[in-house]
Amino acid sequence: MAQNYYQKDRETMPVEDLKKLQSEKLVKQVKHVYDNVEYYRKLMNEKGVKPEDIHGIEDLHKLPFLTKADLRDAYPYGLLAKPIEDCVRIHSTSGTTGRRVVAFYTQNDVDLWEDCCARAIVAAGGSNKDVCQVAYGYGLFTGGSGLHGGSHKVGCLTLPMSSGNTDRQIQFMTDLNATILCCTPSYAAYIGETLKEKGMGPNDIPLKAGIFGAEPWTEEMRRGIEDTLGIKAYDIYGLTETSGPGVAFECSEQTGMHINEDHFLAEIIDPDTGEVLPEGEKGELVFTALDKEAFPLLRYRTRDICVLSRKKCSCGRTLIKMAKPMGRTDDMLIIRGVNVFPSQIETVLLNEGYQPNYQIVVDRVNNTDTFEVNVEMTPEMFTDKLSDILSMEKNLANSMKIMLGINPKVHLVAPKSIVRSEGKAVRVIDKRKLV
Amino acid sequence: MAIKQITVFVENKQGAVVPITDTLANHNVNIRALSIAETNDFGILRLIVNDEALAEKTLTDEGYLIKVTEVVGVKIGDAPGKLTAALEVLSKSDINLEYLYAFMARTEKHAYVVLRVEDNAKAEAALEAAGFHLITDADICKL
Numbered sequence: 001m002a003q004n005y006y007q008k009d010r011e012t013m014p015v016e017d018l019k020k021l022q023s024e025k026l027v028k029q030v031k032h033v034y035d036n037v038e039y040y041r042k043l044m045n046e047k048g049v050k051p052e053d054i055h056g057i058e059d060l061h062k063l064p065f066l067t068k069a070d071l072r073d074a075y076p077y078g079l080l081a082k083p084i085e086d087c088v089r090i091h092s093t094s095g096t097t098g099r100r101v102v103a104f105y106t107q108n109d110v111d112l113w114e115d116c117c118a119r120a121i122v123a124a125g126g127s128n129k130d131v132c133q134v135a136y137g138y139g140l141f142t143g144g145s146g147l148h149g150g151s152h153k154v155g156c157l158t159l160p161m162s163s164g165n166t167d168r169q170i171q172f173m174t175d176l177n178a179t180i181l182c183c184t185p186s187y188a189a190y191i192g193e194t195l196k197e198k199g200m201g202p203n204d205i206p207l208k209a210g211i212f213g214a215e216p217w218t219e220e221m222r223r224g225i226e227d228t229l230g231i232k233a234y235d236i237y238g239l240t241e242t243s244g245p246g247v248a249f250e251c252s253e254q255t256g257m258h259i260n261e262d263h264f265l266a267e268i269i270d271p272d273t274g275e276v277l278p279e280g281e282k283g284e285l286v287f288t289a290l291d292k293e294a295f296p297l298l299r300y301r302t303r304d305i306c307v308l309s310r311k312k313c314s315c316g317r318t319l320i321k322m323a324k325p326m327g328r329t330d331d332m333l334i335i336r337g338v339n340v341f342p343s344q345i346e347t348v349l350l351n352e353g354y355q356p357n358y359q360i361v362v363d364r365v366n367n368t369d370t371f372e373v374n375v376e377m378t379p380e381m382f383t384d385k386l387s388d389i390l391s392m393e394k395n396l397a398n399s400m401k402i403m404l405g406i407n408p409k410v411h412l413v414a415p416k417s418i419v420r421s422e423g424k425a426v427r428v429i430d431k432r433k434l435v
Numbered sequence: 436m437a438i439k440q441i442t443v444f445v446e447n448k449q450g451a452v453v454p455i456t457d458t459l460a461n462h463n464v465n466i467r468a469l470s471i472a473e474t475n476d477f478g479i480l481r482l483i484v485n486d487e488a489l490a491e492k493t494l495t496d497e498g499y500l501i502k503v504t505e506v507v508g509v510k511i512g513d514a515p516g517k518l519t520a521a522l523e524v525l526s527k528s529d530i531n532l533e534y535l536y537a538f539m540a541r542t543e544k545h546a547y548v549v550l551r552v553e554d555n556a557k558a559e560a561a562l563e564a565a566g567f568h569l570i571t572d573a574d575i576c577k578l
Contacts, residue, residue, distance in 0.1 A: 377444055377500060379500060379502075382442070382444055382500050382501075382502045383442070383502060383504075384440065384442035384479060384481055384502055384504045384551065385533055385534075385551070386472040386474070386479055386534075387533075389474075389477075389479070390474065411476040411477075412476065412477065413446065413476070413477070414444050414446055414477075414499075414500055415500050416498070417446065
């Protein structure tokens with residue numbers, strides 16, 4: 001298959017040239033941040049690093065890290081590197097785990113971000129002949145704006161649907177011939193369920209590809225979405241702190257996501273020691289924004305655990321690839337001393353023939369963690385025999401125990417009874433934090 | 436021959452059954468018999484109604500998770516020992532009984548038993564051979 005690129009010179013740049021480009025940008029960016037962001041200047045001074053010490057990417061490790069806690073401390077203007085009059089946009093994280101984080105954008109920042117999303121759309125087979133349905137939430141959340149802008153840059157006819165109102169999504173999709181769907185994977189799965197309920201199948205909708213991100217999902221979930229919607233499903237990665245979706249994207253080979261490393265320099269570190277790990281080792285992903293003007297984070301710790309690989313890709317892109325993150329370090333729950341990633345629960349459900357609609361409820365009773373998983377019953381599995389349903393719960397609990405090493409209590413609940421907010425499912429309720 | 440039973444998944448919370456029976460009443464569906472099996476998490480409401488197709492559509496439209504199963508309906512005399520006689524037939528024929536529930540007819544001197552077994556045809560043959568009268572969906576409609 002002929003490969004298409006949105007910015008071929010950058011996406012297929014020889015690695016040596018790319019590293020040279022990154023080095024030049026890094027030197028400039030460190031000076032920009034040091035001169036304009038007092039918060040980071042202090043961190044550098046504490047570490048005894050001056051902009052003159054940074055000659056290229058080989059010196060990156062000398063710079064201090066930024067964490068989400070820094071972003072909260074510096075809220076709202078503490079990390080802003082441009083005067084407000086140069087900024088044109090704000091986006092914000094959902095703020096569910098603490099104080100909100102706001103990110104600022106100049107027009108150049110928006111352009112760069114939209115270019116990254118355009119690369120993702122083209123890599124998923126998109127062109128100006130496509131109709132791109134953007135069903136990510138619009139607003140402070142970066143999903144909607146990012147893919148919307150990318151879709152414009154590619155020249156797709158853009159349907160700015162935002163999330164929700166699934167009947168209308170399906171109607172627009174069919175009436176206006178949408179070929180590409182952009183949304184969270186859990187919303188894509190929900191659209192699939194709704195189609196099924198309407199007695200419609202993959203052949204009744206014109207979609208050919210989907211670009212799904214903003215929450216962790218598994219290969220099993222990908223296959224499920226691909227089957228119900230009759231599409232090829234592409235992963236996209238990003239975070240508000242670095243711009244939004246499009247920091248990394250999947251190509252046709254689908255063996256990891258290419259990082260747009262001409263803009264975002266990636267490292268993998270040991271999350272405990274902060275030590276940089278060699279390529280191929282698993283650790284925490286750290287990004288340095290090389291071009292961002294208004295909110296240029298240096299060595300920002302994403303809390304995402306993954307692996308980087310520069311293995312040659314059949315798509316021709318030279319951009320380094322990141323494996324699908326196993327989950328954010330702050331998504332990870334520690335229950336009775338055991339690490340639990342919600343994505344592991346999802347894998348079990350899909351393996352056992354359930355929809356990935358679940359909610360983990362953790363609490364502490366008499367100094368012991370309780371671990372409950374609510375799972376939506378499926379119409380296919382529902383039966384009039386109580387004993388059968390009880391053994392379904394028991395089997396699920398057993399499979400989860402094998403996967404996780406600890407025993408959950410599984411409750412089967414009615415379909416669609418687990419809340420879906422703006423297409424992003426609420427997967428974890430940790431009541432222990434309230435104490 | 437078997438009769439159709441509708442099973443509804445019910446969340447175990449206060450008042451969860453009310454909207455179900457209310458919906459059926461609004462559509463003029465008459466409940467002939469029902470049983471509930473419950474755990475701490477959920478309940479399974481099993482219904483025999485006068486208009487199974489209408490009840491099935493109504494509950495599905497309302498978004499309930501339902502399952503239609505065929506069960507055996509048998510007519511027994513309204514007197515001590517009659518149920519035992521019917522159950523003995525199943526036991527002797529090696530038919531495993533999952534669950535049962537019974538209801539009375541308004542006018543006749545009869546009771547009806549709903550039997551859930553693995554093999555409906557086998558149970559029906561055994562009961563008929565022992566002289567029992569089986570009931571059908573058509574009979575339920577007329578009750």
